[in-house]
Amino acid sequence: MKYLMFVCTDPEPDTDKENEPDIDEWVAKHDASGRRLQGMVLAPKSSATTVRVRNGKLLVSDGPFAETKEVIVGFDLLECADLDEAIEVARAHPMARGGRLEIRPLADFEQ
């Protein structure tokens, strides 16, 4: 199954700094195992632009569509057997401690 993992900040990160995982090691390990298909880091949210079309009219505005304390700062596309495997991949990511990760399966239109 394919999962998109949103990498987000969190107002209350973990304060335990012991054995913090390394992002490069995480990427290398999961690229090698085939569980990470791709991933990107996003530019700061101040660079975001929201686009809508309403009644044929283009509406462009500054900033992300939702003002929340948690900001999406990147994403990874995962290929995992099931949710438990995806959770195991996510828990080893440094941002599981420094922020929070949201795992969403891609919609499966074959089912």
Next chain:
Amino acid sequence: MTDPRQAAAAGASEVAAAAAAESHPRIVAALIRVTADWTLAEDCAQDALMLAVQRWPDDGVPANPAGWLLTVARNRAIDVLRRASVERRKLRELAVLALTDPDPAGSSSAGAGTAPEEVVDDRLRLIFTCCHPALSLEARVALTLRTICAVPTADIARAFLVSESTMTRRLTRAKAKIEQAGIPYRVPRGTALAERLPGVLAVLYLLFTQGYNADGEPAFADEAIRLARLLERLMPDQSEVSALLALFLLQHSRRDARRGTGGRLLTLDKQDRSRWDHAAIADGLAILARIQSEGPAAGPYALQARIAACHASAAAPADTDWPEIARCYDELARIQPTPVVELNRAVAHGYAYGPTAGLALLAQARVGGALDDYPHTLAAEADLTARNGDRERAAELFRRAAVVAHSEPERRALLDRADEIA
């Protein structure tokens, strides 16, 4: 005179109902394993049961009711899958065709040539899937009741104070999440098992309290005990599972003695101990003794079971081993420092070492305010105050506790205490 055919029919539907209750989770679990389709599995198990209720009164009850139900449910699933044309469904159909009644007695589901992975009881997988932390806690409880205990949706809805249609939607959403998010149908192993088991036990515990509470659904306590027994049989080396079962048995042994006249709740010291279920107590104590012979019995449920055992094995309130209870609460407060544990710890110390010691710990527990307006806090303070000699203030505290009581029986019990003291 009873019509013999009617009697036979009634007998057959009773047998059908009993067979269904016993084998329903196994049939649903087996079908989910091979089809990965919860709705299909439940619908087919339900269809098989309906057919049994129709046929058995005339045809007689088959020699192996569970095997009969599984075969019918399996054939029904194959029919449904055949009508679907998608490739994936064809693969599932092949899997269902290979599904036969593995072992009607249910002692083990391993057949010749079965991979070790499949030796695990299907019901155990189902429990771990229903209790997956990616589902909300209330969805976990509802799904466990519906899928494993086969409790009708209407009954679950009543217990959760929502309409049947709301509960149906909640269950549908939970099942959709399991399928869409890829929640595995598997018992976790190694460290993952240690991480996940407490979550499963928490669902069982919630189920039990839902049944044992003053205004709860009593049948849920029986379901929780049945599930705990099943889990204990399937995971005999997990001491916290056995401890939870012991705790249930010891607490539940008081079910007939907890109510006085007019449905008032009676505290432990006022209960007629001859009305406790002494067979259940013996059962619970034996399980606890076995755990203690194998290790320190210091997990959260083992500690609570030890506390329950101190109460259950005291012939009279004065015989209660309060210092042991206080020790257990000290330990529990260390590993599970919740306000309610701290409150109970204060009460235990009050009985073990005098009301002054209890009141001091209670004041400490109330720092932070989480226990304010909690009826048990005021009742505990009232009790300790009464034993300290200040009857007037104690009666006033009992009355204040009654104002914030959660249920009518509890409220009346607290007012009774106030009257007694004043």
